[in-house]
Amino acid sequence: AQTVTQSQPEMSVQEAETVTLSCTYDTSESDYYLFWYKQPPSRQMILVIRQEAYKQQNATENRFSVNFQKAAKSFSLKISDSQLGDAAMYFCAYRSPFQGAQKLVFGQGTRLTINP
Amino acid sequence: DTGVSQDPRHKITKRGQNVTFRCDPISEHNRLYWYRQTLGQGPEFLTYFQNEAQLEKSRLLSDRFSAERPKGSFSTLEIQRTEQGDSAMYLCASSFYGTGFNEQFFGPGTRLTVL
DSSP states (O other): OOEOEEEEEEEEEEETOOOOEEEEEEEHHHHHHHHEEEOOOTTTOOOEEEEEETTOOOEEEEEEEEEEETTTTTEEEESSOOOGGGHHHHHHEEEEEEEOOOEEEOOOOOOEEEOO | OOOOOOOSEEEETTOOEEEEEEEOOOOTTTTEEEEEEEESOOOEEEEEETTTTTEOTTTSOOTTTEEEOOOSOOOEESSSSSSGGOOOOEEEEEESSSSSSOOOOEEOOOEEEEO
């Protein structure tokens, strides 16, 4: 079974600075998807960015980018120019692309605080 | 708002009572997922439906839990004889499984507190 580990329960960053959230995973599959989800307080979880394992190029979405190291099974999220609205729980997640549930396997989460 | 909705948002119950939660997915989505999120943890998969068929259930879903999706539209999750360990956030997500990516869109969740 696949597992996802986020070793940073909490992180904080000054507004406008850059922060990196870490994630490692374990799988025997060669093809899969990885995601970062954001869960603001009392609001629904939204997808921030996704990475297909077969793509060597790291995904980027505006101020959000990932560092995908397939051999090391590492998938970190970099948030540039941090804004107050980035404060939230961030979850790393894994999904198999094969037939079936395609359920998400989540890490424990990292709580990100933005200091003004 | 055409996103995923869940009702109620909060539920407080006494141990031993039955509770039922509802999820309304995005209208054209054929898949519906239930996850459970305990305090300080990430969500864990419980079960999913494709249209009205329940195709997979996690081992987390004990026989006190039952989920339905009549007519492939909204879904209900019922917990019978609640226990304190059932206290958690219950998240619903929906997606369109077909030729696209099958991105899951989440609802705001129902927070259950069992006293």
